[in-house]
Amino acid sequence: MAKENIGFVGVGMMGHGMAKNLLAAGYPVTVIAHANRAPVENLVGKGAREAATLAELAGASSIVHICAPGSPEVEAIVDALAPAMAPGSVVVDCSTSDPNSTIALAGRLAAGDVHMADAPLGGTPVQAEAGELSTMVGADAAVFDRIRPVLSSWAKSVVHLGPNGTGHKMKLLNNFLSLGYAALYAEALALADKVGITTQQFDSVIRGSRMDCGFYQTFMGYALEGNRESHKFTLKNGLKDLRYLESMANGVGLANPVGNSVKNSFALALSAGGDGPEDYVPHLVDFVARRNGIDRG
Numbered sequence: 001m002a003k004e005n006i007g008f009v010g011v012g013m014m015g016h017g018m019a020k021n022l023l024a025a026g027y028p029v030t031v032i033a034h035a036n037r038a039p040v041e042n043l044v045g046k047g048a049r050e051a052a053t054l055a056e057l058a059g060a061s062s063i064v065h066i067c068a069p070g071s072p073e074v075e076a077i078v079d080a081l082a083p084a085m086a087p088g089s090v091v092v093d094c095s096t097s098d099p100n101s102t103i104a105l106a107g108r109l110a111a112g113d114v115h116m117a118d119a120p121l122g123g124t125p126v127q128a129e130a131g132e133l134s135t136m137v138g139a140d141a142a143v144f145d146r147i148r149p150v151l152s153s154w155a156k157s158v159v160h161l162g163p164n165g166t167g168h169k170m171k172l173l174n175n176f177l178s179l180g181y182a183a184l185y186a187e188a189l190a191l192a193d194k195v196g197i198t199t200q201q202f203d204s205v206i207r208g209s210r211m212d213c214g215f216y217q218t219f220m221g222y223a224l225e226g227n228r229e230s231h232k233f234t235l236k237n238g239l240k241d242l243r244y245l246e247s248m249a250n251g252v253g254l255a256n257p258v259g260n261s262v263k264n265s266f267a268l269a270l271s272a273g274g275d276g277p278e279d280y281v282p283h284l285v286d287f288v289a290r291r292n293g294i295d296r297g
Contacts, residue, residue, distance in 0.1 A: 003027050004150055007061030009054065009077055010095075011039045013232055014121055015067035017128030018094070018154040023047050024131075025153035030060045058084035063150055067094045067121075070240050071101040078105055087113035090147060094135070096120050096175065096237070098244045099165040100251070102138070106164035115143045116164055119151060120171035124218070125232050132156045136174070138167035172248055175241045176259055178215050182238070182281050183265040185219050186288040193294050199224055222282035233281050235274045239266040 006027045008019045016039040022029050029048045033040045044050050051057035058064060058081040068074045074095050081091065091109060093102060097118065106116040117139035127133050134157035137144055144160045151158045161170055192202045203224050206212055221230025242263035249256040269279075269287035289296045 005060060005062045006030070006150065007051070007057040007064035008032075008048075008067075009057065009064065009081075010034070010067030011043060012036065012067065013125040014094070014128045014133075015039075015065070016043065017125060017130070018065065018067070018133070019043050019048065020046060020129065021131040021154040022150070027150065027153065030057050032057050054080035055084040057081070058089075059086075061089065062086070063090045063092060063147060065092045065094055069237060070095060070244075071098040075101060075105065078109070082109060082112060082114060085109075085112070085114045088115070090115045090117060090143060092117045092119050092147060092151075093168075094119050094121055096171050096241050096244070097168050099168040099172070099248060102168050103165040115140070117143055117147055118164060118167035119147075120167055121155075122157075122171075122174060128154070135159070136161055136167045136170040138162060138164045138169075140164075169248065172241060172245045175238070176245050176262070179238050179242060179266065179281065180258065180262045181213075181215050182219060182284050183262045183288075185216065185223070186265070186285040189223060189285055190288050190292050190294055193289065193296075194292065219282045219285075222280070223285045228278070228280070228283070231280055231282050234277065235266055235269050235279045235281060235284060236276075238281050239263065239270055242266060 003026055006022050006029045008015060008029055008031050011019050011031050019029055019031060023046050030051050031040050031043050031048050032051045040050055064081060066074055066077055068077060074093055074097055078091060102118045109116050117137055119135045119137045122134035131154050133155045135151055135155045137160045148158055161167055189199055189202060203220055218231040221227045245259050246263060249259060269284050272287050274287050286296055
């Protein structure tokens with residue numbers, strides 16, 4: 001049985017590793033450059049083909065992956081892809097997107113006999129390079145069965161949750177937890193400093209305890225060890241995800257005071273200058289500290 005032809009839009013921090021693993025699994029892969037040519041050139045060197053336009057990429061692909069910052073970008077990409085996609089093709093949105101947008105896009109694509117799946121990511125760029133991401137998928141059962149082998153080339157955990165939109169709903173819940181941890185850790189460390197407990201002392205109690213987890217360790221990779229790239233997910237994207245979470249809660253009439261508190265912590269960080277491309281989630285600890293008159297050095 002012939003391999004699916006894979007198109008990949010967004011070969012950045014996460015997408016590069018995913019596309020690399022698709023190539024390693026034997027899939028023909030077509031990529032397109034955006035702001036940074038380095039990952040595209042690396043992938044072309046590994047056997048990928050480069051398309052000059054999204055329409056060209058769509059025409060060469062039976063399954064197109066998208067890794068973009070959010071729903072407005074995904075919508076614009078799909079608008080450019082759709083007219084050139086063959087009937088029966090599949091769009092796989094690996095971004096963290098607004099579920100309402102995802103469901104609407106799926107309906108529009110279906111009118112042209114093109115399928116959609118939402119397959120947002122769990123993990124880090126390091127895990128993406130290693131093929132060890134997780135993904136939570138929203139798709140029709142037949143579409144999921146078709147794309148599962150493809151997803152399994154870059155994810156060690158592939159979970160089908162239900163129809164279009166359910167993957168993105170679960171991803172927002174997942175990010176609520178991780179970003180909520182970040183806000184808790186940042187505030188706890190600021191309070192620790194105020195009452196005379198050092199970051200090192202704090203970590204000596206929490207690490208290895210029931211309060212420890214993988215996210216704690218990557219967060220403390222910066223807070224304790226000073227590794228600015230311990231978790232390369234921007235504060236700006238964190239705030240975007242928390243706004244999508246708020247919209248999801250509003251849509252079902254749910255009061256979400258904790259979610260809004262976490263969102264406001266991130267919003268304060270961005271308003272204080274944390275909106276750059278290298279301002280990552282663990283750096284929240286510095287913004288919360290400065291807001292409270294603490295110099296973390």
